[in-house]
Amino acid sequence: MITPATLEDVSSLTRLINSAYRGESSKKGWTTEANLLSGSRTNEAEIQQIITNPKHTMLKFTEKDSILACVLLIEKETKLYLGMLTVSPELQNSGIGKKLLAAAEIHAQKLGLNRIVMTVISIRKELIDWYKRHGYEDTGAREAFPVSDIHIPIIEEQLDFMVLEKRL
DSSP states (O other): OEEEOOGGGHHHHHHHHHHHHSHHHHTTSSSOOTTTEESOSOOHHHHHHHHHOTTEEEEEEEETTEEEEEEEEEEETTEEEEEEEEEOGGGTTSSHHHHHHHHHHHHHHHTTOOEEEEEEETTOHHHHHHHHHTTOEEEEEEEEOOOSSSOEEOSSSOOEEEEEEEEO
């Protein structure tokens, strides 16, 4: 079931997102960033800020009272920004990610928005290819990768974001 996340979900969402992006647990899935970055992907303070911001919607996919996946949707002028698409590493390739992408499209349409944009680390070819198979296109735009106590590169290569967009 896909529903909006609440403040009660902050701890579970933080654990899920960190387990899918960083550390040993993330290596069970194909979307890991563990070979690129160390540290956490997010923290409870960030997730709490996301959930309490009226321009943000965090959708969660639950089964048997367990949060198995989520996606962040942010209303930005004439577009919907999609980020933090997360599926538990053990369940990747099960179709849950596709369901969340479809829910994002419905959300955008309800807001009267006809484009979804996202940023993906530009060297993550397999992930970019997955989004392209789902209708997203490279806009040609690039954004600097933020370095902070949360985002710590462990490779020599300079990281940046590729901006992808899908017209609905």
